[in-house]
Amino acid sequence: MTIYFYKVCDPYGCFSNFSLHPIEIEGTVWATVEHYYQAQKFVGSPDAAIIPEIYIAQTPEKAAALGRCDTRCVRSDWDIVKTQVMHKAVHKKFLTHIDIREVLFSTGTQLLVEDSPCDYFWGCGADKSGQNHLGKILMRVRGELTNVRRSQVQSQRSGGACNSM
Numbered sequence: 001m002t003i004y005f006y007k008v009c010d011p012y013g014c015f016s017n018f019s020l021h022p023i024e025i026e027g028t029v030w031a032t033v034e035h036y037y038q039a040q041k042f043v044g045s046p047d048a049a050i051i052p053e054i055y056i057a058q059t060p061e062k063a064a065a066l067g068r069c070d071t072r073c074v075r076s077d078w079d080i081v082k083t084q085v086m087h088k089a090v091h092k093k094f095l096t097h098i099d100i101r102e103v104l105f106s107t108g109t110q111l112l113v114e115d116s117p118c119d120y121f122w123g124c125g126a127d128k129s130g131q132n133h134l135g136k137i138l139m140r141v142r143g144e145l146t147n148v149r150r151s152q153v154q155s156q157r158s159g160g161a162c163n164s165m
């Protein structure tokens with residue numbers, strides 16, 4: 001079965017980058033994955049001054065609007081690094097928040113798809129033909145955290161020390 005998600009208020013809304021789950025990355029706490037992701041667009045770019053504004057944006061929608069402004073200059077390697085940036089943030093989100101990690105685990109091996117009506121890169125787009133990179137990252141993180149949990153259980157069973165996630 002395929003699980004579609006998009007808006008925070010809908011089922012599986014915790015998979016949206018706009019969900020209110022803070023992440024700490026390199027000592028800085030970002031209000032949402034979206035805040036972090038939008039800010040990373042400008043690291044080392046001539047428009048890096050926008051980063052603190054994105055950081056304090058009151059909502060992920062405002063953070064996204066700041067980051068999507070066409071007149072600003074995104075870092076030159078953005079297309080190369082953006083999926084790595086997203087993976088780092090999404091992995092941290094589900095490592096940090098136990099309740100939504102359980103929701104992610106509860107999806108088993110089901111296909112996760114960001115049902116964005118307009119985004120053919122992160123989502124599936126209006127006609128479902130999009131690349132669904134956010135769904136792919138979520139499934140990758142699900143596998144990575146499942147492996148961490150499995151090795152912790154094995155370690156506990158064999159009497160080793162336990163550092164639970």
Ligand SMILES: Nc1c(N[C@@H]2O[C@H](COP(=O)(O)O)[C@@H](O)[C@H]2O)[nH]c(=O)[nH]c1=O
Pocket residue numbers: 006007008016017018034037064067068114116119122134
């Ligand atoms: N969930 C969600 C969106 N989708 C998110 O937008 C981000 C892509 O932004 P950009 O690369 O700037 O086009 C990425 O985090 C994707 O998951 N967009 C929205 O306007 N509203 C929403 O509720």
